[in-house]
Amino acid sequence: QITLRESGPTLVKPTQTLTLTCSFSGFSLTTPGVGVAWIRQPPGKTLEWLALIYWDDDKRYSVSLKSRLTITKDTSKNHVVLTMTNMEPADTGTYYCAQRPFYCTSTSCFDFWGQGTLVTVSS
Amino acid sequence: QSVLTQPPSASGSPGQSVTISCTGTSSDIGSYNYVSWYQQHPGKAPKLMIFDVTQRPSGVPDRFSGSKSGNTASLTVSGLQADDEADYYCSSYAGSNNVVFGGGTKLTVL
Numbered sequence: 001q002i003t004l005r006e007s008g009p010t011l012v013k014p015t016q017t018l019t020l021t022c023s024f025s026g027f028s029l030t031t032p033g034v035g036v037a038w039i040r041q042p043p044g045k046t047l048e049w050l051a052l053i054y055w056d057d058d059k060r061y062s063v064s065l066k067s068r069l070t071i072t073k074d075t076s077k078n079h080v081v082l083t084m085t086n087m088e089p090a091d092t093g094t095y096y097c098a099q100r101p102f103y104c105t106s107t108s109c110f111d112f113w114g115q116g117t118l119v120t121v122s123s
Numbered sequence: 124q125s126v127l128t129q130p131p132s133a134s135g136s137p138g139q140s141v142t143i144s145c146t147g148t149s150s151d152i153g154s155y156n157y158v159s160w161y162q163q164h165p166g167k168a169p170k171l172m173i174f175d176v177t178q179r180p181s182g183v184p185d186r187f188s189g190s191k192s193g194n195t196a197s198l199t200v201s202g203l204q205a206d207d208e209a210d211y212y213c214s215s216y217a218g219s220n221n222v223v224f225g226g227g228t229k230l231t232v233l
Contacts, residue, residue: 049224108223109159116168
C-alpha cells in the first residue's frame with residue numbers, strides 16, 4: 001500500500017523559508033521511472049505544480065518559482081524535502097506531495113497523493 | 124488565470140454522460156500526449172482519473188474516458204453517479220520541465 005504524508009509548519013511569516021517533508025511508504029525512490037512531486041492549492045483555487053524529483057536525482061522546477069525552490073530526497077529515510085524561500089501571503093495554501101509512478105510517461109502524472117498540509121503565510 | 128481553460132461548471136442527471144473540455148495551446152496540449160485528469164472531492168486530495176490522454180490507472184472505472192483533438196483535451200464521464208460530483212482538473216506537460224493545470228470544473232449530478 002502506497003502512502004505519502006506531508007509535514008511542516010502550519011504558519012510562517014513573510015520572508016521566511018518554508019521547509020516541508022514528504023514521508024512515504026509502499027514504494028522506493030530508487031525504482032526507475034518513479035518520482036515524487038510537490039503541488040500546491042491556494043484556498044478555493046486550482047492546483048499549481050511546484051517541483052519533481054526522480055529516482056535518479058533528476059530535478060524539475062516550476063519555471064515561475066524555480067529561483068525560490070529546492071527539492072531533495074533521502075532514499076534511506078523515504079523522505080523528500082521541499083524548501084521555498086522568501087514566503088509571502090500569496091503562497092498560502094495546501095501543499096501536497098504526490099508520487100509520479102513508473103508507468104507514467106509524462107511529468108504531469110501523479111497517482112498517489114498525500115492528504116496535504118495547509119500552510120498559512122502571515123505576520 | 125490558469126494556463127489551461129476549463130468551463131467552470133458542468134452538470135448531468137444520473138445515468139447520463141457529461142464531457143468536460145480543457146483547452147490549451149500548441150505549446151502544451153497540442154504538442155504532447157501528456158494530458159492528465161484529476162477528480163477532487165471537497166476537503167480531499169486529488170485523484171488521478173486519466174493519464175497520457177486516454178489511459179486509466181488501476182481501479183478507475185471505464186465510465187471515465189479521455190481524448191484529445193488539437194489543443195483541446197476532453198474528459199467524458201458516462202453513466203453519471205452521485206459520487207462523480209466533484210471538481211475535475213486537467214493538466215498537461217508544457218515543455219521546458221513545466222506542468223500546467225486547468226482552472227477546474229465543478230461537476231454537479233442533478
